[in-house]
Amino acid sequence: MTAETYEPGRARPVPQPGLMMDFPLTVHHIFRRMQGIHGARKVVTLVDPETGAVTERDFRDVAARAGRLAHALERLGVRPGDRVASLAWNNAQHLEMYLAVMCMGAVLHTMNLRLHGDQLAYTVEHAGDSVVVVESSLAGQFAEVLPQLPGVRHVVVIAEPGEECPDLPGALDFEALLAQERPDFAWPEIDERSAAALCYTSGTTGDPKGVMYSHRSIVLHALAMSGADVYGITSRDRVLALVPLFHAMGWGLPFVCGLVGSDIVMPGRHLKPAPLARLIEEQRATWSAGVPTLWLDLLHHLDSIPPADRTPDLSCLQTILCGGTAVPESLVREYDERFGAEMIEGWGMTEIFPGATVERVDPGDFAVGVGARRKSAGRISPLYELRLVDGDGVVLPHDGVAVGDVEVRGPSVASGYFDAPAATAAAIHDGWLRTGDVGTIDGSGHLRITDRAKDVIKSGGEWISSQDLEVELVAHPAVREAAVIGVADPRWGERPLAFVVLGAPVTETELREYLSARVARWWVPEHFRIVEEIARTTTGKYDKKVLRSWAGANRV
Amino acid sequence: MTAETYEPGRARPVPQPGLMMDFPLTVHHIFRRMQGIHGARKVVTLVDPETGAVTERDFRDVAARAGRLAHALERLGVRPGDRVASLAWNNAQHLEMYLAVMCMGAVLHTMNLRLHGDQLAYTVEHAGDSVVVVESSLAGQFAEVLPQLPGVRHVVVIAEPGEECPDLPGALDFEALLAQERPDFAWPEIDERSAAALCYTSGTTGDPKGVMYSHRSIVLHALAMSGADVYGITSRDRVLALVPLFHAMGWGLPFVCGLVGSDIVMPGRHLKPAPLARLIEEQRATWSAGVPTLWLDLLHHLDSIPPADRTPDLSCLQTILCGGTAVPESLVREYDERFGAEMIEGWGMTEIFPGATVERVDPGDFAVGVGARRKSAGRISPLYELRLVDGDGVVLPHDGVAVGDVEVRGPSVASGYFDAPAATAAAIHDGWLRTGDVGTIDGSGHLRITDRAKDVIKSGGEWISSQDLEVELVAHPAVREAAVIGVADPRWGERPLAFVVLGAPVTETELREYLSARVARWWVPEHFRIVEEIARTTTGKYDKKVLRSWAGANRV
Known part of the structure; x- marks a missing residue:
């Protein structure tokens, strides 16, 4: 069974058909739960980081406003299959766009606001977006690229009441459009394989590539993540959605929360530690998700509060993904x-999608658990299948030892990129998606990522894991951040170079001694570079391209 | 959107196809998790109620044995689409049948061992079963009906090593068949809409009707039930599966446990309270499911243990569905x-399937929760949609007040009955399934069943809920069981008659006074009948047909 492939649209025999309803797995089902049984749950958006003021509306209002928005978009010419773009932070209006665009059968292109202008323009052009909805705080950024986008017929601005938007003259006002329409929209019945959303990968090489999510993939991801062993979100949770709604469907949180009926708290564009700490405490957030840097920054902020001042109480937090x-x-x-x-x-x-592997540990197992799981990126979630292959495409054992390229398949895994046949051909291998990650999988399905394929350091014919070195370095009390790259070496091919941000004084010799006790001696870098800050990509990962080009320019 | 219908096979437009893998939702995915990452989890079966002895094998062994079984069944002529029947209690072999038959593309007909001989024969004949696998303890029962079943080509007996099976001469031995085969089977890739299992409803009227579950419906049900707010089973649970594997796929437990990787503990045919209490304690079962009677009997058993004897400690139990x-x-x-x-x-x-509604309450909310939820059969689960209609098919509001016929739809809801067009036509209404239950739904999706449609008592033009009367009667300290039916009344049309089993002495007058304080005065029955036992159906519900025919014969 392991070699079988799943080709889109491939017919398979139905020896004896089951007699169950042909009920489509579309976002409409989640929409109806939000409109109906979860109608009283809240969407809270932080609007003023100074005062902590929020706006709050319930799911029923959000659904009604999505209906108005669908009418407005239809009036602007949007038809099923058309692409509509959003350029926005996390707020209730963005969630309304999710529901309206997807449920009317159109495709929501969530633009990555951290992309450079040219890349942003490229994605809008490539997606064929006809309507773009922009948040006022991002209007200036979008105005710069708009002249390159002849295909955009309408621009809509999400603004505060009375707020002008001088950057985008002629743009339509989101609230004014909604006010003109009725809340009840005749949502069309659509096939579950229909596209619902389009998200471009930030792409470390070449042009951004578009992932076209189907309704089916979104609903199945939300269902799988709702598992007690996965996200474990319940209707009693208040979920703080810190991950941007433009990153992989906000990690699926809008759909999981809509399905199970948990409140959603959104930070707007205010991701600084101080307003976040206040938001967590005041909104009694129980569950949250975000990149490690953000959680690290939050700790540093709390530590920097003078003893005389009050420290926010974040004990409401139960789970952080x-x-x-x-x-x-x-x-x-x-x-x-x-x-x-x-x-x-x-x-x-x-x-x-996120959550293809997730690691939960019993609180009681903490002492044991952390050591064991620090090496694991999680356990394979329902509806995902993973395998390891070597350079020749030979499948490797899941023994926790064999290191190989990680490949994945499942109903929420891309079968290719939108309108990019060459990228698609490079990504799909025998019906599986090449993830570009390298690692091991143990017999119980724990994935351990040792590196991005392109970040692996090959030294004397053996692999050194840059990520392992980084994890060990950060464990040192004086080290705040660490990024390791391979640099050319005449004798060994490559040798590791470590960039470190310090929180306290430490010497290179001390760091080398520290590492020698923890990794193979030949892994220990000869060279360190103490820096103030390490460059990051738009998704918050270390930007090793920048580090490598610095190393190249400086002939390290 | 609420009026839309989902007709099997109906084509819908795909305005813009998503680009996600066409990965089928089949039991194979669960099988591969059991064989792979959950391979070390256990299936435990109680074999000797006297000593408490169990057999234990891990999921990997179960998967390997399923492979052998699939080879054996293929050798016996079973092909994709064919029906294979099981007549067995809950044990590892039954689970192996689940996996082998479904994953080879055949259809498992789980026979209800509590059906009468003629009904049992009817289902085998109607299903077209070619191979029947029978547990030795049920061989005598099956031998009586086998002569009526010319279509059955092979009978296989699950027996203990060395055990003879004189009732079924010529039957094949399950273990001997497996021993001849290799564990690796080339499981075919099949369409997710293919039938996986067939289960006949015990049918209070007419012939049993067959529900043909598809792979898709089974996988989606397991996913939905794995939710933290639904079954909430995790990989740290040990699940005691008391509900028969022949009732609605054992409430989906084999699939949920296989998906999330929890141990499965099975009672075999030993459902008496004493061995069950011991099994729960010795196996440290954390999660279980079963009908209320069983849990009631367990309590009575514990109470009957003399103070000098040791009472089993069941504190390992965390959740009981x-x-x-x-x-x-x-x-x-x-x-x-x-x-x-x-x-x-x-x-x-x-x-x-079970779990279309589920009610979880925070332990802290207990005092409040019980009162509120005693009236609720649960909250609508993901992937289910419910509505209420009146006698004219008009949709009623979900306000917790309007009483109507409960209709349901979703991907794990039957679209009809196998080879029974008239029954199908009667069951499906405008794309929804008529459940035959009558009740209310509140704004948050809590279903309250007031009656089976056929059990409703119509008195003086108004409805009396037999179930509400039963719940109130059982709450009386002296009443152990209560069943209420309507009997003809010349003045009111119908009046309630209550059958009660007492645990302590109480008079009819006292019961009437007790009820008068709790329900409308005109609901209070004029007549009670104190009995030793109330007839039950094969699924453990009160058999009101029997009660009504007694009342008719006695002109009550």
Whole structure:
């Protein structure tokens, strides 16, 4: 069975058909739960970081406003299959766009606001977006690229009441459009394989590539993540959605919360530690998700509060899903000890949604658990299948030892990229998606990522894991951040170079001695570079391209 | 959107196809998790109620044995689409049949061993079963009907090593068949709409009707039930599967446990309270499911143990899913107070799987929760949609007040009955399945069943809920069981008649006074009948047909 492939649209025999309803797995089902039985649940958006003021509306209002928005978009010419783009932070209006665009049968292109202008323009052009909805705070950024986008017929601006938007003259006002329409929309019945959303990967090489999520993939991802062993979100949770709604469907949180009926708290564009700490405390957030840096920054903020001042109480936090990059052990331990919050680690990517692996550990197992799981990006979630292959495409055992390229398949895994046949051909291998990650899988399905394929350091014919070195370095009390790259070496081919941000003084010799006790001697870098800051990509990962080009320019 | 219908096979437009893998939702995915990452989890079967002896094998062994079984069945001529029947209690072999038959593309007909001989024969004949696998303890029962079944080509007996089976001469031995085969089977890739299993409803009227579950419906049900707010089973649970594997796929437990990787403990045919109590304690079962009677009997057993003897410690139980009939408040309270176990209530039926509604309450909310939820059969689960209609098919509001016929739809809901067009036509209404239950739904999706449609008592033009009367009667300390039916009345049309089993002495007058304080005066029955036992159906519900025919014969 392992070699079978799933080709889209491929017919298979139905020896004896089951007699169950042909009920489509579309976002409409989630919409109806939000409109109906979960109608009283809240969407809270932080609007003023100074005062902590929020706006609040219930799911029923959000659904009604989505109906108005669908009418407005239809009036602007949007038809099923058309692409509509959003350029926005996390707020109720963005959630309304999710529901309206997808449920009317159109496709929501969630633009990555951290892309450079040219890349942003490229994605709008490539997606064929006809209507773009922009948040006022991002209007200036969008105005710069709009002249390059002849295909955009309408621009809509989400603004505060009375707020002008001088950057985009002639743009339509989101609230004014909604006010003109009726809340009840005749949502069309659509096939579950229809596209619902389009998200471009930030792409470390070449042009951004578009992942076209189907309704089916979104609903199945939300269902799988609602599992007690996965996200574990319940209707009693208040979920703080820190991960951007433009990253892989906000890690699926809008759909999981809509399905199970948990409140959603959104930070707007205010991701600084101080307003976040206040938001968590005041909104009694119980569950949250975000990249490790954000949680690290929050701790540093709390530590920087003078003893005389009041420190926010974050003990309401019960679960924090961390992902995007390896989670330092110290971070897990601090959140457990200080707030009683369980930090769970997940792994995923735009092409496969987040949470393809998730690691939960019993609070009681903490002492044992952390050591064991620090090395694991999580356990394979329902509806995902993983395998390892070597350079020749030979499948390797799941023994926790064999290191190989990680490939994945499942109903929420991309079968290719939108309108990009060459990228698609490179990504799909024998019906599986190449993730570009390298690692091991043990017999119980724990994935351990040792590196991005392109970040692996090959030294004297053997592999050195840059990620393992980074994790060990960050465990040192004086080291705040660490990024390791391979640099050319005449004798060994490559040798590791470590960039470190310090929190306290330490010498290179001390760091080398520290590492020697923890990794193979030949892994220990000869060279360190102490820096103030390490460059990051738009998704918050270390930007090793920048580090490599610095190393190349400086002939390190 | 609410009026839309989902007709099997109906083509819908795909305005813009998503680009996600066409990965089928089949039992194979669960099988591969059991064989792979959950391979070390256990299936435990109680074999000797006297000594408490169990057999134990891990999921990997179960998967390997399923491979051998598939080879054996293929050798016996079973092909994709063919029906293979099981007549067995809950044990590892039955689970192996589940996996082998479904994953080879054939259809498992789980025979209800509590059906009468003629009905049993009818289902085998109607299903077209070519191979029947029978547990030795049920061989005598099956031998009586076998002569009526010319279509059955092979009978296989599950027996203990060395055990003879004189009732079925010429039958093949399950273990001998497996021993001849290799464990690796080339499982075919099949369409997710293919039938996987066939289960006949016990049918209070007419012939049993067959529900043909598709792979898709089974996988989606397991996914939905794995939700933290639904069954909430995790990989750290040990699940005691008391509900028969022949009832609605064992409430989906084999699939949920296979998906999330929890151990499965099975009682074999030993459902008496004493061995069960021992099994729970010795196997440290954390999660279980079964009808209320069984949990009631277990309590009575514990209470009957002399003070000098040791009482089993059932505090390992954390969650008990109860369903099939209304759960008495006293039962919920006792399991909470004595064992700290949360008893959650669910509602479902063969046609829609169990758990279509499930009610979980925070342990902290107990005092408030019980009162509120005693009236609720649960909250609508993900992937289910419910509505209420009146006698004219008009949709009623979900306000917790309007009483109507409950209709349901979803991907795990039957679209009809196997080879029974008239029954199908009667069951499906405008794309929804008529459940035959009558009740209310509140704005938050809590279903309250007031009656089976056919059990409703119409008195003076108004409805009396037999179930409400039963729940109130059972809450009386002296009443152990209560069943209420309507009997003809010249003045009012119908009046309620209550059958009660007493645990302590009480007079009819006292019961009437007790009820008068709790229900409308005109609901209070004029007549009671104190009995030793109330007839039950094969699924453990009160058999009101029997009660009505007694009342008719006695001109009550």
